[in-house]
Amino acid sequence: MHDPDSFLSAAADLLGERGLTRDPELMDAWLTDWRGRYRGKALALASPASTAQVAALVRLCAQHRVPIVPQGGNSGMSGGATPDDSGTALLLSLRRMDAIRAIERDAQQAVCEAGVVLQSLHEGAAAARMRFPLTLGGKGSATVGGLIATNAGGTQVLRHGTMRAQVLGLEAVLADGSVFDALTPLKKDNRGFDLKQLLIGSEGTLGIVTAATLRLLPETGGRAVLWAGLGSIADARRLLLHCEERAGGELEGFEVIPAHSLAAVLDHLPDARSPLAGEHAWHALIELVAAPGEAEGLAGLAESLLTAAFEAGLVEDATIAANEGQAEQFWLLRDSISPAERALGPAMQHDISVPVARMASFVEQAVPAVEGRFPGTRAVAFGHLGDGNVHFHVLAPPGTARGAWEDGEGKAISAFVHDLVTDWGGSISAEHGIGQMKRDELARLGDPVALAMMRSVKQALDPHGLLNPGKLVTLAPAAPSN
Structure with a gap:
């Protein structure tokens, strides 16, 4: 870093009073990861309000050689949004950039800024009688930018794929402050590399996602949520194949939960109760979804699916959620496993x-x-x-x-x-x-050719190593000069 005081003065002028702080109390919560395993220090916390501000700030950081750690909802699981303890990095929060710029029902897409919280996207899509086909337990804090940066998955990947499959267009600021603008989605585009896919899953090491065009689907006509008790995870695998064969495209989720995890959740949630009366080594949570106008046969499909599963000896006991409230309770049990375990x-x-x-x-x-x-x-x-x-x-x-x-x-x-x-x-x-938690393990176990390619891309797009340093992959040490 050339001159911290000069950089901070210029950053304050650029971002204004709401956009930059060094207040320890305001920064404290964002310097520790969600699991509490990593804690770092930061030069300051920047909260730009627009892509233009992000770009100008990144150019300023490049000029002063200030490392940048991008952060969304700070709900990651691998320490990927936590700075190191040097205190030299700028923590860059995208949370002020939280506008859903457009929801286009005919095109079945939404244009969102990086700071949009997943739950807000779900609610915005629902108001337009659409849905965003990705959800996870941390939907109340996870942001669109973070989901893209980590290529998040969730509970609907079985049918709809990971975040990578939901991104139709992307906007990102690169390490030199230039803006990669590929928000306009094209069904077919054969102009060389698909650069937006390069940025998805790069964990902020190649560019800072500022906005995205995301795929939406029509709202569902209805759903059936089933809970089954099983004797083994091998039975769960057989039940999955059974569901895929009988339900086909209606099968949207299939989660497995061992008895230990369910017990932990029941202890953790004061009003929770098990969906089944008996004890079972394993449980399966199954969701069937019908398209609009096709929900009438869903209850029958769920019942026939379970009847055949009982006859085949695949399940020990099972139930179907009687209403939407009970369905949400079933999913709450699944979504509460991580915090319940954390309490143990x-x-x-x-x-x-x-x-x-x-x-x-x-x-x-x-x-x-x-x-x-x-x-x-x-x-x-x-x-x-x-x-x-x-x-x-x-x-x-x-x-x-x-x-x-x-x-x-x-x-x-x-x-x-x-x-x-x-x-x-x-x-x-x-x-x-990968974040910082698995970086060394990736280096130890990863394919050397793949790792070399990743480092080459990092070197090309971020030659000074300023974007999220110490995460995912690191640049090879510079060769000594003669």
């Missing part, structure tokens, strides 16, 4: 994927392997069985204090889990990104 104590969370057909077998083998290697721990897997992605969490022995365990045995556990996943041909990050 330290845990190492792994957002992993393996080929869809092998996920049940992986869980069956990985759980006893981890618990046998690290006595006293408890391994639990839950999540999106239908797309090969489960959240594989390893809970510390009861009574373990936070901090030392994660940095000691916890790191050994994660390395062991990542080795298992790699051996099974999977990915150490399915939907939460």
